[in-house]
Amino acid sequence: MGLSVRQVIFDSGERYLLLVDGGGMPLYFPALYVTVVVRGGSKAVNTIRNALGAIKALYDWQDDCKVDIESSFACGDLLEAHQIHALRDFMQCSLEHNAPTEKKVVSITARKSKPRTISTRVHYARLTVVADYLGFLAAQLQQGSEETKRRIQSMVSTIRACRPRISNRSQKDRDEIHLDVELLDRLDEVLKPGGKGSPVKNYGTQVRNALMIAILRVTGIRRGELLNLKVEDIDFSANTLSVVRRPDTKGDLRTSQPVAKTRQRTIPINPLLAERIHDYVLKCRSSVPGVKRHGYLFVTHKAGPSCGRPLSIAGFAKFMREIKSIGPEFNSVHAHALRHAWNYMFSKKQDENGVTPEREQQVRSYLMGWLPTSGTASTYNKRHIKEEAAKAVLGLQDHYLKKGDKT
Known part of the structure; x- marks a missing residue:
């Protein structure tokens, strides 16, 4: 058909x-x-x-x-x-x-490939x-x-x-392939605007790409939330970033519209990050033709029919492929992995500050846009929980073995 x-x-x-x-x-x-x-x-x-x-x-x-x-x-x-x-x-x-595939003559002894x-x-x-x-x-x-x-x-x-049974017992946890701080630091260095290692040549695009990774890394927002950001969502006086739900926006010409899946929220940002966003808007974004037709923060800088339009999901995916092309060490870098990395670092910071698990879940749920009772926090906190479990069991083993040595 x-x-x-x-x-x-x-x-x-x-x-x-x-x-x-x-x-x-x-x-x-x-x-x-x-x-x-x-x-x-x-x-x-x-x-x-x-x-x-x-x-x-x-x-x-x-x-x-x-x-x-x-x-x-x-x-x-x-x-x-x-x-x-x-x-x-x-x-x-x-x-x-x-x-449909092109027909070819094959040997009668050739095995039929499985779909x-x-x-x-x-x-x-x-x-x-x-x-x-x-x-x-x-x-x-x-x-x-x-x-x-x-x-x-x-x-x-x-x-x-007839539906297959779904078991979580044998599935590999997503956190087992994680992004370490050192890897992300190396990525920041490679993407630094003006550097020789950047996979793109246009300086405005370099600034945009480095800024997108920085925002994803330090806020933990989703890809759709990032591409849905407008300049007006950044309060440069209060140093905050607002995640706003805008489904079916009439002025957004992107066929696959990036949207915020989770709840609206306002996230504090470091003054240095706010300054980087401000510089991108004034020095790079403002010089791109067509950006005054909309208020979306991240735009296409490359000359052509889409120049000046809001960056699309396909355009962001192209950027992710460019990161992977830098070297095999960056194959695991994608937007959702950065979200997991943020949650891991958030857990470690909360432990250092002595925050109770209940309070940690409340704060995490707000910053991620989840309902406090959703239980989603455990999915993103699994890597940290594994490390804490490993410390606990090794402590028990150490205590037992030392006790055995004394006897």
């Missing part, structure tokens, strides 16, 4: 996504489902994107198996057990596995969306008798039962 997920911007500024065919025509029932169920549930754009990705995989399976789900449902039929099992297996494959598979968590999420969507679709196409509702619910339950 040549389906693809297309993002559009409404006149109101709202970002929206649709599943379209090869001619650009939206598919009716996926659009209805997204509008009524996903968007109606006040879900974020990324949630809609993931839902449509799962539905696209469902229609890819339909083409692969030569079935017509909508016609079958309209005739009163539902998916049978063997079809559900085939759907489960198909949903484990990467969407790239069925992309790429996705992670257990993505597989689970896909089947969850597919089960919900098929239940919605069947309800739209079949009469709502009690027996029909029972059959639809049975099909949905069977699909849900």
